[in-house]
Amino acid sequence: MKQQLVVVGNGMAGVSCVEQILKQAHNFEITIFGDETHVNYNRILLSLVLAGEKSADEIVLNDIGWYQSNHIRTRLGVKIAKIDRFEKVVFNEDGGATEYDKLILATGSSAFIPPIPGVEKKNVHVFRTLDDTRELLEKAKPGLKTVVIGGGLLGLEAARGLQVRGCEVTVVHLMETLMERQLDATGGEYLKRKIENLGIRVLLPQQTAALFGNGHIDGLRLASGEELEADLVVIAAGIRPNVELGRQAGLDVRRGIVVNDFMQTSDPDIFAVGECTEHRGQTFGLVAPLFEQGRVLASAITGNPGPGFAGAAPATKLKIMGVDIFSAGAIDESEAGVEAVRYEDPSLGVYKKILLKDNKLHGVILVGDIEDEHVYQDWLRSGTDLTLLRRQVLFPPRDADPGLAVAALPDSETICGCNGVRKGDIVQAIHKHGIVTLQQLKERTRASTSCGTCTGLCEKLLRAVTPDFQEETKTTLCSCVPFSFEQLRDIIRGQQIKSVEEVLNVYGNRKGCEVCKPALSYLLDMLWCGEHEEDRSARFINDRVHANIQKDGTFSVIPRMRGGVTTPDELRRIADVADKYKVPMVKVTGSQRIDLLGIKKADLPSVWADLGMPSGQAYTKGVRMVKTCVGTEFCRFGVQDSTRAGIELERRLENLFTPHKFKMGVVGCPRNCAEATVKDLGLVGQDGSWQVVVGGAAGKSVRKADLLITVETTEQALEACDLFFQYYRENAIYLERTYDFAERLGIEKIRKETVYAAEEEKRALLDRLARSKAMAKDAWTEGQNPVNPTQFVQIQPMEARVS
Amino acid sequence: MITDTCWTPITTVDKIPLHEGRAVTVNGIEIAIFHLEKRYLTIQNKCPHKGGPLCDGIVAGTAVVCPLHGRRFDLETGMAVRASEPSSVATYPTRVEDGVILVDLTSEDEVTA
Structure with missing residues (x-):
């Protein structure tokens, strides 16, 4: 008979542990309880949801089909209130009982709410779950005065997301340094400067004394006496492990639920994993060690215990507001026998501090340039003697063949910290599934699907492992900015970048070329609807x-x-x-x-x-013209007033820029004298209706345009034109003509997302077009x-x- | 030896926007002066390929890209950047004094490719 395995907690740690159990030979019937109503999602990416870079659906890690196909009973929105260890039963809040043979507690952690008077007021939020994020999204709007209490990772991510939404954001942090657990004073200062440059106010060290307001929040008073106006307050003052259930059950609980090296609690049939645990006095807040815990637990609970969990070196690699940060080991050089070696370049925004003790690496902080983090990780782990490398510790020698460096990494090395994917997993997947592209690797392993910091490493690994490695076509715009056009679109939007120079300085080689500069100029103009910082030298x-x-x-x-x-x-x-x-x-x-x-x-x-x-804009990647026939005005065959419609169409779209030149035609009858069916956008008049056609060409390629929609009135036809036009502007790759665009996306998709899109989506496209048009000039x-x-x-x- | 008399005052620095070039014809020589961060560099204006106006090219780092057919030349050395298109343009020593750009037109640093 199968054993009953009950998992309390449907978050990243619990579910990834279950995934590991499924990989092992096991004899369990699994039930997962989750108090959130959502399937397992990637909590690390909530900030991207807040910033609008990803939708809630896009951060789902295990969809409902995954639970079903693995025969996992799933109880969402159900909170477990009590464990009866002697009867081996868990009770949910309604009293429903579920028996278990083995129990895994993966209850995670909750936002810590400091005891500040007024925290119960309306519009005071935390930022921890998808529901929190949705609530914030409902409130966030341009000009809203927002204060984030807490300058750690979560607080800064919340601040960024809200600022992208147009809120006026102030971060109030208790400590002297932002992210003081990862950064020293100088590193914190670099980060602070960057954040302030983005338009976020940072106040530190500042303690919040009280939140005031009549029912809902009006502002907050700092211990210094200063008062800040606020319509919205987000508290991100740290997390606390959720230990109540463990405590109620009489398990050994200190700050977290105490576990041994095999993730077993003081009851041998009860295991714990994730942020609710305490292992050798350490609690956990970052995701990477939790995946490792899950693997150890899975091995132990299925009766194949391998090496135990050895704790986690506090190593953090992340990108916050466009700044790469890596921190590992100690951060403070005041300890006896510790020496610090530093490098700073304020205008590049690069800061490195290496701590040495007994000629070995003791700690490292990298801000702005984390390319060498793997070398440091390796030095830390192996305890390499650095006596002979002393002159190179700030700029460690790079292997001539990057493949060799990757090949030398141990299989247990975590490549993708966000998704807990190790080198061994990747190599195995490559062999097993014959993976040859980065996209395939992403789909199989999830590596590099979250923050993207490890994309380069994954690619090197692929190159080193598979002889058939295929670089993706159109992967990057050019070698100056090693991102695809789509990624750059997300980066520019997400990071609120307004100038070509800033894109190149932060994400590129600081130079640019004749390929990327015009492309970035186009992107900036399009994304910010003409309110970017125009740089003519980039044109x-x-x-x-x-x-x-x-x-x-x-x-x-x-x-x-x-x-x-x-x-x-x-x-x-x-x-x-x-x-x-x-x-x-x-x-x-x-x-x-x-x-x-x-x-x-x-x-x-x-x-x-x-x-x-x-x-006439005949020199640019933009709206060229509308060619028309004489239509009903003079032609004896004309059935629609093509001249008037054409002039109106040209007026609506003139002076706007497009990924490539954009030519239009309007004809008053199907004889098509002005060749509308071989234009990027055409209107073909019929008796009582207009056909709107897109993606035609009569240049290097000849292609008959696809029918987008048939409508009755000229106004409807022009609106369809507007929709397609803006959709092409937003979704085409720079220098992609509509005929390639239509082939790449397929007319069905284009229809669905333009003329047949939901009203609000159409409205949004038209609004952005209108905003751009308002800024466009002759x-x-x-x-x-x-x-x-x-x-x-x-x-x-x-x-x-x-x- | 370069004496002061070699330097010809060309124009004031405000005439050349950052990362752009401008052509000037001095004593029958057509030069293109480029404004890079904190310095100005001068080369012959005509592209050796088909005579394109290099002053109108996009600046890529320390190179300029001819607007007609995309030939690239390094502004410091005058050398073509791509080995597949061996050619070069003349470069002229350039300095700034009191906001005036001075070019030494006598010492044409012709690079032989």
Whole structure:
């Protein structure tokens, strides 16, 4: 008969322990109780949910299907109130009883609420669970005055998430140093500076004396007497192990539920794992050691005990607000016999401190550059004598072949701290499943799916282990910023980065090139709806002078003629300009526009002024034009007013930028005289309706556009155009034309996420488009208001000075 | 030996935005001056490939990328960055004095590739 295994706690530690048990030969029927109503999710990523970078669904670790397929009875939203150790029964709060043969307590921890007067007031929150996060998300809104009490990891993550939501955030921390358990005073100062640069106020050391307000929170009073206004307060003052159940059952409990090296409590049939435990006097708050505990427990409970749990060296690797931090071992050099070696570069934001004792590594703090953390981990663990390496401790020698360094790591080395994936797990998975890409590795092992710090390491490992390693196509934008375009989109949005320079400084090689600079410029403009910090040096020359450079260094000028419709007056001005500037060629383009070729850069402003017409944007990755036929106005076959619709469409989208050039066409009947079905976006008039078609091409590729939707009115057609247009702006990779975009995503997905999306999603797309449109302007106005004094001016050498 | 008379005052520093270049023709020589962090570097303006205006290129670290066909030249040495496209541009010593950019047009540091 099967033994009954009951697990109290459905969090990361408990469920990962169950996963380990399932991997072993076992004879258990498993029941898991969780007091939250959610399946197991990755608590570490709650800050990303708060910041809007991930949805609640995306942080799920084990979906309901996992529980079912492993025959695990799952009781969610059920709190266990009591254990009867003699009858071997647990009781939930309603009195329901469940018998067990073995019991695992994985009750985790709760937010510690300091005894400050007023903490019971409304709008005072903690940040610990998915439900907490949802409550915060409901309250967070732009301009909301928010105070986070606690400057540890959790507090800073909450602060960042809320700030991304537009809240005005102040962090109040009791200690002199942020994250004082991981950082020393200088390291804390580096972090503080970075956080303040992001616009978060940091007050320390400051004790909160009271929270005031009538029922709901109005503000808080600090021990110094200062008062801070607050509409929302988040308490992140640490965690406390949940030990009540263990204590009630009469188990040995100190700060946590005491366990031996095999995770057994003082009752041999009751085990404990995770943040509720205390092992050799140590309690746990970071995830990595908990996975190790789970493995040890699983081996022990299934009767295959291997090596016991040896405790965890306090090593922390994380990214907080875009800053990489690594801390391991001691952090304080005041201890006798300990020497500190330091390196600081304030403008790079890099700080390293290495503590040595008896010529061995005793502790390390890295801020801003954690590339060498594995070397330090290795030195710490192995107790390497560093006498001969003394000059290199701050910049340890890197192996010429990175594969060798990875190959030398022991199998037990944790590669992905967020998900507890060890080198051995990865190597095994690669062999077992024939993994050749990073994506496959992610799917199989979950390594590198959370914070991404270990992505490089995973890739090196893959490269070293499998001869068939395939680099993912389009993995990175370019070697300057080693992230995919999608990742950069998330980074820029999540980290609220507003300039190309900042992206390159924080995530890149600080230089950039002709590939990444224009791409990042586009991303910033699109994501911040034009409210980014524009850097013209990061733009291609066409976008610096708003004209198309020609082979001889002159430029072509194409004024906007909406819908291809012009007037005698405009034509006269164009002719006059052609005469006045001796324009070598005047040409009618394939897009129903007139091109003046061979204009000198210095003449551009006066040419534009003389034309008195807006920029046709024919030089940029942006909205080019709408080509139209004469439609119902004159054509005897026309069934829709294509000219009017085309002019209106051009007006709605002109002056906006896109991942690649964006051409449109509107035709008044299916004869398609203006070739709308080979445009990026087209409207095809029918009797009583419009077809909206997307992803057409008649350039290097020829592709017939896909039908997005058929609608009755012109206004509906234009709205569908807006939806697709903004969706393409947000989801295409830079330099991806709509015809590749449509093929990559498939028209069904595009339909579902644009014209057939939920109302609020459509509204959100249209709102962002409207915001961008409100910021967009005719680039040629810069002719009169240049962004720098020599934007168009040819510099003349100075008169030779007397030397 | 370089004497003071070699340095030709070209223009004031405010005329060249950070990470951009500007062309100037001095005594029949067409040069492109670039503004990098805290310094200015000067090369010949014409790309040896097809004559593109290098002053209009995007600056990538200490290199400039020709706007016409993407040839890259190091602004310090004048050498083409990619070994597959061997060529070079002339470089000219450049310094700043009292906010004025001075270029030594006599000592063209031609690099032979």
